[in-house]
Structures are given as structure tokens and as C-alpha cells.
Amino acid sequence: MLNSTSISSFAFLIIAAAAWYMTGDLSKMGSFFPRVIAVMMGIFAIIQIAVSLLQKKKEEPFSGIDAKRVISMVLGISLYVALIMLIGFILSGILFLAFFFWYLERGGDKSPSMARSLILAVLITGAFYSVFHYIFLVPLPVGMLFGG
Amino acid sequence: MTENMLVAIGNVFDPASFLLMTLGVAGGIIVGALPGLTATMALALLVPFTFSMNAYASLMMLGGVYVGAMYGGCIAAILVNTPGTPASIATTFDGYPLTKKGKAEHALVTAAFSSGIGGVIGALILLFLSPPLAEAALKFGPPEYFWLSVFGLTIIATLSTGSMLKGLIGGAFGLLLSTVGISPIGGDMRFTFGFYQFQAGLELIVVLIGFFCIPEVLAMIEKKLGEQTITSYKPQKGVAKQVILELIKKPVLLIRSSLIGAFVGIVPGAGGNIASLMAYNEAVRFSKDKSKFGTGIIDGVAASEASNNAEVGGSLVPLLTLGIPGAAPAAVMLGALMIQGMRPGPELYTTYGDITYTFLFSFVLANIIMLVLGFYGSRHVARVINLPVSMLAPIVVFLTIIGSYAIRNNMLDVGMMVFFGLIGYITKKTGFTPGPIVLGLILGPIAENGLVQSMLMGQAAGSMFQVFFTRPISVVLIILCVISVALPVISSIRNRKGGASIA
Numbered sequence: 001m002l003n004s005t006s007i008s009s010f011a012f013l014i015i016a017a018a019a020w021y022m023t024g025d026l027s028k029m030g031s032f033f034p035r036v037i038a039v040m041m042g043i044f045a046i047i048q049i050a051v052s053l054l055q056k057k058k059e060e061p062f063s064g065i066d067a068k069r070v071i072s073m074v075l076g077i078s079l080y081v082a083l084i085m086l087i088g089f090i091l092s093g094i095l096f097l098a099f100f101f102w103y104l105e106r107g108g109d110k111s112p113s114m115a116r117s118l119i120l121a122v123l124i125t126g127a128f129y130s131v132f133h134y135i136f137l138v139p140l141p142v143g144m145l146f147g148g
Numbered sequence: 149m150t151e152n153m154l155v156a157i158g159n160v161f162d163p164a165s166f167l168l169m170t171l172g173v174a175g176g177i178i179v180g181a182l183p184g185l186t187a188t189m190a191l192a193l194l195v196p197f198t199f200s201m202n203a204y205a206s207l208m209m210l211g212g213v214y215v216g217a218m219y220g221g222c223i224a225a226i227l228v229n230t231p232g233t234p235a236s237i238a239t240t241f242d243g244y245p246l247t248k249k250g251k252a253e254h255a256l257v258t259a260a261f262s263s264g265i266g267g268v269i270g271a272l273i274l275l276f277l278s279p280p281l282a283e284a285a286l287k288f289g290p291p292e293y294f295w296l297s298v299f300g301l302t303i304i305a306t307l308s309t310g311s312m313l314k315g316l317i318g319g320a321f322g323l324l325l326s327t328v329g330i331s332p333i334g335g336d337m338r339f340t341f342g343f344y345q346f347q348a349g350l351e352l353i354v355v356l357i358g359f360f361c362i363p364e365v366l367a368m369i370e371k372k373l374g375e376q377t378i379t380s381y382k383p384q385k386g387v388a389k390q391v392i393l394e395l396i397k398k399p400v401l402l403i404r405s406s407l408i409g410a411f412v413g414i415v416p417g418a419g420g421n422i423a424s425l426m427a428y429n430e431a432v433r434f435s436k437d438k439s440k441f442g443t444g445i446i447d448g449v450a451a452s453e454a455s456n457n458a459e460v461g462g463s464l465v466p467l468l469t470l471g472i473p474g475a476a477p478a479a480v481m482l483g484a485l486m487i488q489g490m491r492p493g494p495e496l497y498t499t500y501g502d503i504t505y506t507f508l509f510s511f512v513l514a515n516i517i518m519l520v521l522g523f524y525g526s527r528h529v530a531r532v533i534n535l536p537v538s539m540l541a542p543i544v545v546f547l548t549i550i551g552s553y554a555i556r557n558n559m560l561d562v563g564m565m566v567f568f569g570l571i572g573y574i575t576k577k578t579g580f581t582p583g584p585i586v587l588g589l590i591l592g593p594i595a596e597n598g599l600v601q602s603m604l605m606g607q608a609a610g611s612m613f614q615v616f617f618t619r620p621i622s623v624v625l626i627i628l629c630v631i632s633v634a635l636p637v638i639s640s641i642r643n644r645k646g647g648a649s650i651a
Binding site for chain 2 (some may be wrong): 004005007008009012015016019022023026027028029030031032033034036037038040041043045047048051059061062064065066069070074075076077078080081084085089093096097100101103105106120124125128132134136138139140141142
């Protein structure tokens with residue numbers, strides 16, 4: 001029976017095979033180490049697949065988790081990164097923080113307040129922007145829409 | 149050396165650096181006190197912020213955070229029975245029962261005092277043991293470095309919780325990640341997928357932030373946390389004096405636990421949790437009244453806290469001398485050194501002697517500051533434990549994004565951080581913990597250079613065997629590798645037999 005261990009080990013086996021294939025055109029010295037590692041990884045992965053198939057252990061690594069919150073956060077982070085490039089660090093930071101302060105507070109003891117979330121988000125983003133921009137002199141992205 | 153030491157003493161008391169270090173200790177205590185936020189995460193998040201600071205200030209601040217976070221873990225362990233950091237696991241055994249008895253103040257004072265003692269002993273061991281060890285590293289050639297990296301990789305046995313095989317796969321994956329970029333010998337372009345940014349390899353800090361921070365954030369929000377309640381306690385007059393006098397009468401307990409912590413730290417991969425459990429175990433073994441442990445006595449808290457803070461200094465010994473991180477937070481410290489253009493090894497004590505000794509002295513000082521802040525601040529920090537996840541998780545994500553961008557002002561790094569973060573979350577869920585992957589990533593370049601250069605030496609000498617297996621230091625390292633692999637296996641067999649006999 002396939003379980004999460006055998007599936008992830010199979011993914012590692014594919015990575016090992018891809019690494020072997022991709023280093024085919026390199027010089028002997030350049031390809032030696034990655035190929036040794038790819039072979040080792042492949043062998044370990046095959047053993048792990050065999051062990052997990054023989055053990056027939058039922059695994060539910062994602063059971064009991066609030067999938068909606070996790071997926072929202074993953075999508076939120078991805079969107080946040082995309083937004084930084086588009087509208088810059090300040091606006092995207094405020095949007096991300098305000099939304100997730102509000103979203104994650106839902107279902108808690110206190111009723112979520114969008115206004116409070118927004119104020120906090122503005123304060124935090126502003127503080128970090130000031131520290132990076134004026135003290136560390138790190139230019140943060142302004143976004144393509146604003147000429148960045 | 150003396151000149152470097154004198155410069156270092158002056159640097160340590162530079163007002164700006166001193167202030168940053170104190171802030172680092174305070175910040176570390178707060179982060180350490182928050183369950184779910186580890187010392188590794190705190191350091192990984194802070195490293196990019198220190199990028200534009202001078203090397204002294206940057207390393208002093210990070211050292212302060214490391215020390216503070218290690219201590220901070222005890223506050224949640226004592227007050228809510230949840231270790232703030234994994235290293236405080238043994239503190240819960242007696243710390244929380246003390247709180248339940250209404251003696252939280254006793255536990256907090258014990259933790260602050262013994263953490264300070266342990267931390268200073270660990271820092272002194274780091275100060276005096278690392279320079280001679282670094283000098284010994286001068287005798288290392290490519291074969292020795294190869295075996296050293298293999299020795300470092302044997303830690304996977306300890307790092308991989310649950311399955312050694314999964315740890316080995318993770319370690320191999322990390323080694324493979326380390327080969328991204330231009331090969332050290334041959335100059336081939338490997339796994340860059342057309343991105344010139346990957347030519348110099350993956351940015352270590354970016355990968356570390358991804359692997360250590362994003363999975364933690366997702367773990368934080370995946371379950372609704374139950375209400376954590378801090379058992380209320382009223383500060384009692386005279387408790388501090390009474391507890392300290394009692395602890396001073398137990399020098400053997402404090403010194404033994406500190407030495408256990410420092411030496412467990414030196415053994416790469418063992419970590420603060422193992423140090424605190426071992427010290428607690430020894431405290432029980434040597435105690436005249438073993439039955440009192442676990443019911444709420446200060447000896448248990450003292451043993452655990454002295455050892456996990458001593459472990460901090462110990463874990464930096466192999467890092468500074470050989471480039472092998474003794475624990476996960478030390479791996480992040482390696483990234484901080486590299487950002488400052490410093491490479492572990494003998495050069496740290498010669499070319500960069502002033503910076504290194506400043507860091508080492510500041511480490512001793514940071515522990516003393518931690519002791520003071522621990523005494524007066526832990527009751528206030530306790531309030532922070534109730535910071536809701538709804539605030540904490542987005543802020544941590546925000547910091548990971550800004551931090552990974554600031555290293556090279558590169559959005560591709562941010563994308564890579566998120567990518568590795570998601571991989572880290574999924575692999576962690578399926579039992580492939582990030583520790584071995586990161587270890588492989590760090591030791592990969594040392595292993596590859598050592599292996600390929602040794603092979604060239606072997607070709608020139610006409611005997612691979614002679615190059616790899618006959619040099620004295622190599623033989624010692626090979627023996628260490630065998631011991632390192634055999635020990636966990638033997639202890640696991642013993643534990644199983646022990647379990648069977650109890651059953």
C-alpha cells in the first residue's frame with residue numbers, strides 16, 4: 001500500500017535520477033560528486049520505499065490539520081511575493097498583514113476587527129520600512145506599477 | 149593573540165555594540181519564551197538585519213540572541229508546561245510542578261541563575277578550547293577535510309528523529325543542493341536552470357530561513373491552539389536570595405550539568421535538548437533522593453538550564469574551528485560569519501582575530517547580561533507568552549520575506565525561500581526533518597572539495613588507499629565516524645532491551 005513515506009521517497013528517487021541525467025554532459029571532475037550523491041540518494045530512497053511497502057504502515061501526515069488555514073497561508077504568501085513585485089513592499093506588506101491578522105483571528109475569543117488589523121499592519125510595515133530604508137540603507141522594492 | 153584579545157576587550161565595551169548585544173539578549177529571551185519560536189528561527193530571521201552592521205556589532209548581537217533565546221525557552225516551560233525551545237524540555241519536568249505548588253518564582257530564579265552559570269562555563273570553554281583546536285585544523289589536508297565532513301554527516305543519525313533512513317535521504321538531498329552552481333574543480337555549471345543568480349550556489353541563509361521558519365509558521369496555524377494560561381504567581385520577597393544561597397551549596401550539580409552541556413554541544417548535532425535531558429538524567433542518578441525529581445525541586449530545573457545554556461558555547465567550538473555546526477542555531481551563525489566574509493578555521497583566530505575574540509568575549513558577557521535580565525525581566529516576559537498566533541504567524545512571514553530579500557536585494561531569493569519553506573513543511577510532515585537536509589547543504593562543499601582533491605592526490609601518488617586511509621588524522625577521524633554511527637545504534641538496541649525487560 002502506498003503511503004506518504006513511499007510517495008515522498010519516490011519523489012526523492014526521481015530527483016536523484018534527474019540529477020544523474022542532468023550531470024551527464026559535465027566533465028568527470030564536475031559530475032563525480034553529484035553523481036555519487038545521486039546514486040546514494042537513489043539507493044536510500046529505494047530501500048525506504050521497500051521498507052514502507054513491506055511495513056504497510058498507515059500514515060496520515062495531514063490529518064487533524066485545518067487545511068483551509070494552511071492553504072490560505074500558502075496562497076497568501078505566494079500572492080504576497082507576487083504583489084511585492086507589482087505594487088512594492090509597503091502596500092503588499094500592509095495588505096498581507098492586515099488580511100491575515102483579521103483572517104487568523106476569526107474563530108477566536110474576540111471578534112476580529114478589520115480596522116484594528118489595518119492599523120497594526122500599517123504601523124508594522126511602516127516601522128520595518130523605515131528601519132531598512134533609513135538605517136540599514138537597503139532599498140526595498142517599489143513595484144513595477146510604481147516604476148520599480 | 150594578546151593584541152587581538154586587548155582589542156576585543158575594548159570592542160566588547162563599545163557602547164553601540166554593547167547596547168545591540170543587550171537588545172539581542174532581551175529579544176532572544178522574548179522569542180525563546182514564545183512556544184513554537186526557536187533560537188534557530190530567531191537567528192535566521194535576524195541575520196539579514198545585521199547585514200549592514202559592522203562585524204563586531206553583528207556577531208555580538210547574534211550571540212546575544214542565541215544566548216537569550218536558549219534561556220527564554222525556560223519561561224514557557226516553567227509557567228505553561230510548554231518548552232519555549234526544544235532545549236527546555238527537561239525544565240518542564242520540575243519547573244511546572246514548582247509552578248503548580250505556587251513556587252514559580254523559585255523556578256524562574258533557579259533557571260536564571262543556573263543558565264547564567266552554565267552559559268559562562270560554556271563560553272569559557274569556547275574561549276579557551278577553540279583556538280588550539282583551530283590550530284590543529286592547520287594540519288588538515290583534503291583527505292582530512294573529506295573525513296571531517298563525513299564525520300559531520302554521521303550526526304544525521306542523531307538529527308533524524310524517528311527514521312535514520314529518512315535522515316540519510318534528507319542528508320543526501322542537502323548534499324545535492326550544495327552542488328548547485330559552478331563546480332569547484334572543473335568549473336562546470338550545475339543545476340542552475342539558466343539563472344545566473346545560482347552560479348555562486350544557493351544562498352545559505354535564504355535556504356535556512358525557508359527550512360526553519362516557514363514550516364514553523366504553517367505548523368503554528370494548522371491547529372487552533374488551546375488557550376494557554378499562565379498560572380498566576382505573586383513575586384515573593386526574599387525568594388531570590390534564598391534560592392541562590394541554596395544553589396551555591398550545590399556547586400557539583402551546576403558544574404557537572406554545565407560540563408555535560410558544553411561537551412554535548414561540542415559533539416556536532418547533539419543539541420540543547422539532548423544536553424538538558426542528559427544533565428537531568430545525571431542529576432537524578434547522583435541524587436540521594438531520586439524520588440523527589442519530577443515533583444518540583446529546583447535541582448531538576450538547575451540541571452536542565454545549566455546544561456542547555458552551556459551547550460550554546462560548546463556548539464560553537466566545532467563551528468568556529470572546523471566549520472561544522474554543533475547544533476541547528478550554530479548553522480545559522482555560520483551563515484552570519486559568511487555574510488561578514490569570514491570562513492571558519494584557523495584564519496578566524498589570525499586574520500580575523502580581533503573580530504573572533506570580540507565575539508568570544510561578548511559571549512561571556514552576554515551570559516552575564518542574560519543572568520541579570522533573567523532575574524528582573526522573566527516575570528514581565530511571561531506576559532508575552534499569550535501573544536496570539538493570529539498576530540505572530542503573519543509577522544514571522546513578513547520578517548522572513550524582508551529578511552530573505554535584504555541579503556542580496558533579490559526577489560529570486562524570496563521565491564527560493566518560499567519554495568524551500570514549502571518543501572520543508574511537506575517533508576517534515578512525512579518525517580524528513582530539515583536538520584539533515586541543512587547539514588548536507590553546509591557540509592557538501594567541504595566534502596566535495598576534500599573528495600575530489602584527494603582523488604587527484606591519489607592519482608598523482610598512484611594509490612587512493614594511501615591518501616584516504618593511512619594518514620594519522622584521517623585514521624582518527626575514520627574511528628570517530630565509526631563510533632558516531634555505532635553509538636546511536638547501540639543505545640537504541642539497549643533501550644529496546646531495557647524496554648523489553650521492564651515489560
